[in-house]
Amino acid sequence: MGGFLIGASLSALLAVVTYAALVTFDVEQSPQDEAALVALEGDGERY
Amino acid sequence: MSGDGSEVRVRGRDFTGYRIGGAIAAALLFLALVVQGWELFDGDARTVPEVAWSAAGDAGGESILTDEILRDRTRLQSQRFRSGPSPDGTAETFKVGDAILLGNRAIDDEDAMLTEIWRLPDDESGSLLRGSERIIGISSLPYANAALFERPFARDWRLGLADVVTHVGAFAILGFSFLLALVLAVRGRVPIAKGRTDRTVKRFGLLERANHWLTAVSFIMLALTGITIAYGRTLILPFGEELLGSLGWLATWGHAMFFPPFALGLTAMILLWTVRNLPSRLDIEWLRRAGGFFSDDPDNPPARKFNAGQKLVYWSAVIGGLLMIATGIFLMFPFWFADLQTMSWIMLTHALIAVFLIAIFIGHIYIGTVGMQGAFWAMWTGDVDRNWAEEHHELWMHELDKGR
Numbered sequence: 001m002g003g004f005l006i007g008a009s010l011s012a013l014l015a016v017v018t019y020a021a022l023v024t025f026d027v028e029q030s031p032q033d034e035a036a037l038v039a040l041e042g043d044g045e046r047y
Numbered sequence: 048m049s050g051d052g053s054e055v056r057v058r059g060r061d062f063t064g065y066r067i068g069g070a071i072a073a074a075l076l077f078l079a080l081v082v083q084g085w086e087l088f089d090g091d092a093r094t095v096p097e098v099a100w101s102a103a104g105d106a107g108g109e110s111i112l113t114d115e116i117l118r119d120r121t122r123l124q125s126q127r128f129r130s131g132p133s134p135d136g137t138a139e140t141f142k143v144g145d146a147i148l149l150g151n152r153a154i155d156d157e158d159a160m161l162t163e164i165w166r167l168p169d170d171e172s173g174s175l176l177r178g179s180e181r182i183i184g185i186s187s188l189p190y191a192n193a194a195l196f197e198r199p200f201a202r203d204w205r206l207g208l209a210d211v212v213t214h215v216g217a218f219a220i221l222g223f224s225f226l227l228a229l230v231l232a233v234r235g236r237v238p239i240a241k242g243r244t245d246r247t248v249k250r251f252g253l254l255e256r257a258n259h260w261l262t263a264v265s266f267i268m269l270a271l272t273g274i275t276i277a278y279g280r281t282l283i284l285p286f287g288e289e290l291l292g293s294l295g296w297l298a299t300w301g302h303a304m305f306f307p308p309f310a311l312g313l314t315a316m317i318l319l320w321t322v323r324n325l326p327s328r329l330d331i332e333w334l335r336r337a338g339g340f341f342s343d344d345p346d347n348p349p350a351r352k353f354n355a356g357q358k359l360v361y362w363s364a365v366i367g368g369l370l371m372i373a374t375g376i377f378l379m380f381p382f383w384f385a386d387l388q389t390m391s392w393i394m395l396t397h398a399l400i401a402v403f404l405i406a407i408f409i410g411h412i413y414i415g416t417v418g419m420q421g422a423f424w425a426m427w428t429g430d431v432d433r434n435w436a437e438e439h440h441e442l443w444m445h446e447l448d449k450g451r
Contacts, residue, residue: 006261014307
């Protein structure tokens with residue numbers, strides 16, 4: 001049972017750390033999305 | 048069942064409670080398979096968005112069909128129903144004049160509404176019926192897919208993902224679970240034939256067990272969140288759109304969150320267990336006799352620490368897991384490393400491997416819990432009954448005895 005508790009806790013801990021990392025670094029956007037956003041924000045008149 | 052006397056013989060069919068449980072599970076799973084089979088052949092065009100249509104109004108049934116505008120609308124609606132150009136759009140309600148309203152309720156017999164012009168299309172409607180072509184234009188938007196106007200392959204992909212993989216997956220998962228439940232009902236548990244003793248041997252240390260559970264818990268979370276993503280509309284939508292929305296949101300995050308612990312566990316597993324899982328000649332004999340699982344004889348085919356069945360599970364986890372990690376990384380970072388076409392194939396591959404991994408690990412969980420007497424303790428306390436070890440891992444026991 002000790003092995004299960006350690007394994008399950010570690011899994012949960014790493015999942016939370018991953019969540020924090022994903023939110024902090026906001027990796028949802030692809031380079032193409034970012035380029036599109038930069039283009040849109042940088043040249044609002046054109047669009 | 049205690050003692051180590053050779054006269055003790057435990058038989059699989061002695062586990063009556065387990066067998067009744069197996070029979071109930073088999074009956075429920077059979078029902079689920081029948082429903083799934085019915086879904087497959089009930090004629091629903093599942094990959095086509097269901098823009099159902101009907102005509103209602105107070106102008107009278109005869110006059111509706113003679114109405115020119117209504118006829119055009121009917122034709123367009125029918126076209127949308129068949130080819131589905133707008134999978135995300137909601138079914139619209141059209142108001143044609145004061146008296147006639149086209150609703151989105153399905154009619155009983157759509158053929159009666161099809162006009163002559165639909166059966167013998169003129170040039171205008173013929174252009175609607177032509178085969179789809181890939182059309183790429185020019186866009187000033189700095190986004191690779193912005194200029195892609197029409198992509199016929201997407202329909203094949205949608206068919207593959209929404210129909211083939213989901214149905215094959217449901218059949219694989221439900222069908223395999225049904226077979227296992229049936230085996231439990233008919234055969235009973237794989238017993239410790241010579242009965243339990245009060246002596247145990249250490250099978251897995253704390254590090255091995257902790258890593259097993261790290262990988263297992265992460266895998267189960269990935270499987271549950273993945274199933275929510277893939278089958279949410281079927282399994283959760285009947286309980287309400289809000290629940291599907293909430294669980295879908297949790298599942299999308301959860302699926303990304305449990306990837307690193309799974310990857311860590313798998314890597315450690317490779318380091319811990321690969322050497323002992325390399326194939327050997329013993330495996331052929333073990334597989335030929337199906338591990339002795341269908342016999343209550345204690346004389347099972349000999350195996351070292353891992354038998355051929357466990358090796359198959361191990362290599363499924365390693366190869367399948369690595370492929371899932373590789374394809375998963377592509378999906379976590381859409382269009383970073385792959386174009387649209389490649390992304391489509393990666394998603395399809397990810398889903399296909401996933402359903403087979405889930406089926407395999409349902410088998411693993413079965414044999415490690417209800418399917419075999421005494422097996423569970425190997426991963427729970429780390430200690431197994433000596434008779435269990437001698438019956439299933441005879442050569443490993445000899446190794447241990449020599450080392451003493």
